[in-house]
Amino acid sequence: MFDPYPSDLAGCRRCPRLAAHREAVAVKKRRAYRDQEYWGAPVPGFGDPAARIVIVGLAPGAHGSNRTGRMFTGDGSGTFLYAALHRAGLASAPVSRSRDDGMRLRDVWITAAARCAPPGNRPTPAELVACRGWLAHDLDALREASVLLALGGVAHASVLRLLQQRGLSVTLARHPFVHGALHRFEGLPGAEQARALPLLDAYHVSLQNTNTGRLSAAMFDEVLAAAKREAGVP
Numbered sequence: 001m002f003d004p005y006p007s008d009l010a011g012c013r014r015c016p017r018l019a020a021h022r023e024a025v026a027v028k029k030r031r032a033y034r035d036q037e038y039w040g041a042p043v044p045g046f047g048d049p050a051a052r053i054v055i056v057g058l059a060p061g062a063h064g065s066n067r068t069g070r071m072f073t074g075d076g077s078g079t080f081l082y083a084a085l086h087r088a089g090l091a092s093a094p095v096s097r098s099r100d101d102g103m104r105l106r107d108v109w110i111t112a113a114a115r116c117a118p119p120g121n122r123p124t125p126a127e128l129v130a131c132r133g134w135l136a137h138d139l140d141a142l143r144e145a146s147v148l149l150a151l152g153g154v155a156h157a158s159v160l161r162l163l164q165q166r167g168l169s170v171t172l173a174r175h176p177f178v179h180g181a182l183h184r185f186e187g188l189p190g191a192e193q194a195r196a197l198p199l200l201d202a203y204h205v206s207l208q209n210t211n212t213g214r215l216s217a218a219m220f221d222e223v224l225a226a227a228k229r230e231a232g233v234p
Contacts, residue, residue, distance in 0.1 A: 002141040005044035009115065009137070012042050014130040018116035018123065025062045025117060039069035042116050045138045046071045046099075047109035052146040052231035053090070054139065054197075055081075056155040058204060059114035059123055066117035070099040071110040076207040084205075084217065088224045090233075107233045109145070111138040113158035121206075128154070132162055139195065146231040148197050149223065152204030153177040159199055166194035179203045179215075180223060182230065200227050 013019045026040025043060045060066045064075030072078035073096040085091035085108060092104040114123040114131045123131070135158060139145065150156040156177040163170050167190050175183045178201055185196035202215070202223040209215040228234075 002049050004046070004049075004138070004141075006137075009042050009044065009134055012115070012134075015116065015123075015127045018114070018118055018127055021062075021119050022060075022066050022116045025066055030063045033063060033067055036067065038067045040066060041069070042134075043069060043071055043112070044115075045109055045111040046073075047105040048107055049109070049142070050144045051105070051107050051109035051142055052144055052233055053108045053149060053227045054142055054145045054147070055108060055110045055149045055151060056135070056159060057110065057112040057151045058154050059112055059121065060117045061121070062117040068098050070096065070103075071112060072096065072205075073099065073103075076210070077205045080205045080207075080210050080217070080220070084220050084224060087217075087221060088228065090224070090228075107231070109138065109142055111135060113155050123154075128158055129161075132158065132165070135159075136162055139197075145197055147200055147227050149200045149202060149227050150177070151202055152206075155204075156199065156201055163194055163196050166190070166196075168194050168196055170196075175199070177201050179219070180226070182226065198230055200230065 023040050026038035043065045061075040065071055068074040072081045078096055082091055082096040083094045086094035090106050090108045096103045113128055115134050160170050168188050181201045183199040185191045203209050
């Protein structure tokens with residue numbers, strides 16, 4: 001049975017910088033959340049274990065997922081994402097507040113390229129490599145998955161590098177990140193063995209993108225609709 005939070009992930013300290021940061025933030029806290037207990041640990045994936053759509057994010061937010069313990073929960077990025085999932089009929093509610101709020105996802109699983117909150121929201125290349133096994137853990141366990149939706153260029157590159165690690169001839173030059181683009185790999189040698197699922201791109205749902213108009217709700221709705229079509233989700 002799929003365990004989204006195995007004990008070795010729960011206690012992971014592969015990246016000393018990230019481990020120190022996530023724990024320091026959990027102690028210092030933000031004033032608005034000073035009475036709350038922070039998660040302060042690697043964040044597990046979340047959603048429907050039978051999901052046909054897998055969303056790959058960047059990393060937990062310091063005062064979002066690192067506080068709540070659930071992917072994209074507790075910050076502006078999550079506010080945008082869960083509202084969109086609800087509009088698409090993929091989430092039971094439009095707002096995700098905490099890991100025990102009863103939120104349920106239908107046919108969607110949310111994971112990330114890095115599982116610990118990085119300083120400045122920027123994991124290093126070495127930290128992304130160290131965390132790649134946890135991304136593989138989720139993707140390998142989600143046997144019904146039909147399409148991956150990468151939120152941003154880092155998530156896109158992380159998926160490609162995982163496929164490279166599995167022997168596929170894929171590069172960023174051949175498969176560049178482009179909002180709305182769908183990349184297919186089924187014609188490549190070894191694609192079936194590597195479970196090289198179609199990869200759909202979207203700008204990250206960060207406030208930097210949504211507040212500036214780079215990513216609108218309508219734009220993201222279109223990408224979610226494309227993911228549903230690709231996965232055969234009604």
